[in-house]
Amino acid sequence: MNRNYYFLTAIMFVLALGTLFIHERVVSPQISPSELLWDVLQPTRFVTTDQVAKRLIEKDPSLLLIDVRPAAEYDKYSLPNAVNVPIDSLITPAGQEYFGNPGTKVVLFSNDAILANQAWVLLRRMAFKNDYVMKGGINGWMETIIQPKEPAETAPESAFERYEFRKAACQYFTGANVANTGKSSSKVKVVFKRRKKTAVAAGGC
Amino acid sequence: METLPHQEKNKTKYINPYFGGVLMGIVLLVTIFISGRELGISGAVRDSVVATANVISPTAAKTSVYYGKFLKDGHHPMDNWLDYEVLGVILGGLLSGILFKRVHKPFVERGPNVSRTRRLVAAVIGGILFGFGTRLGRGCTSGAALSGSSTFAFGGVLVMVILFASAFAFAYFVRKLWI
């Protein structure tokens, strides 16, 4: 009898000792491949540089610009108030704090739209919503907002209106206050509430 | 050995306590794995008190600060996971009693130096105190102490430690009931 108890004590002790060396698996929600395919085919995730510029000028608090390029490129130049989350840190908890917060729209951008698009697919796979991709990336931003081209004389009225807006925006981002461009103002600390994870069981007595 | 009047008749052996503990742990693990919640008892008693109050006087129950909390969303207060589980506890106890031949005629178990009436009065008083305590403690020995501690909840460990300490500290004063 007693020998069995020595045995059981030892087994329980070893099992408990084992828990010191294993770590809790953190599971993040995911969406199904078919759902992902459907979302990837939708063009609705793209926003134009004009839309982003307009929101920036209006100082829309719900807009969050995320630069997914490596930190070195971000340090050289980035959009105003953009936060740098390199694409490889999107899968870390620290990088994910910016996403899925209720009431914010996240706009991803990179040099062109490819890297940002990849980041978007990754985020969508992890079931984050309200993420967008800036069409054309920083290159597009340069061509349209910073150095807008005057439309041909035969162009429709709306093209001229857009040109007027772009000239004003260019003024806003470069001329009016030089210090306001680029990364200088981008190092803002953005504090977000951790988003509520998945459903939790109700319970208790 | 002859059975004395206060002792259980035809008492059969219980299962090994450590084996019982492992089984209980497995039941609790399966419960958590399936439903994400834990075993509990006192919540079901509360639900039946709420349901009874609702039958006796629906308007008073709905306006009552405490009962009202459980009558808000319109569904029956007894339609709760816990209530189904407690139904199972009674059935499970009966099943074990039948299996180990412990089901007997109604019987009062008591300590050797206490009369039947005193034992029953003590049982009711103990029940009243325990019932009142469960509401303050957010659960009983099963719901708060066992399940809470097992899921690493701070509240569970708190209830477990203080509950046992309190019973231990008070045991001396009521020793006549038991020894």
Add this chain to the structure above:
Amino acid sequence: MGPIAINGLISANLNLVIAVFLGMGFGFVLEASGFSSARNIAGTFYGYNFVVVRVFFTAVIVTMVGLLYLSYFGWLNLSQIFILPTYLPSMITGSIIMGVGMIIGGFCPGTSFAAVAIGKIDALFFAIGLFIGIFLFAEVYPLIEKFYLSGYLGHVTLTDLTGIKPGWWAFGFTVIALIAFWVTASIEKKVRKKIKEYKF
């Protein structure tokens, strides 16, 4: 991936049906381990019967260790399970009252229900007392609501509060429980020599 009811792998109604069976398992173990006897439970506090300590703490350490392994193997998402909330003052008071109730009545709610099932009148009276106690609580609730809700810490775990990994807690509890098992076994042996009339 558990908890399967929360992740929508079984329907809510099936979950209720399973609840009956889980309760049956719980009730069965309670009765089979001897929790249906008030003398067994009260015996813990006089040192002549430690069955409660053994069953209870074995269950706690098995569940603690089991949860960590289930999580490690990816079968259970620990962030989705229910964690008991903590309200410091009222839970401390409630536990003290419950402890007194347990030693006077000789049962706790779960064990009294299991004991009623096999025909114990004292358990029935205890259960009736539970109903009265909760009814009384509901009656005085408006007076103590503030106290009832004070000191809220949230659904905190030991890890949230201390920053110590759950593995250490599981290990610590296991070591304490294993030591307690050996110590109580020797206490029980000594005390039982003095009590002659009780059949164990």
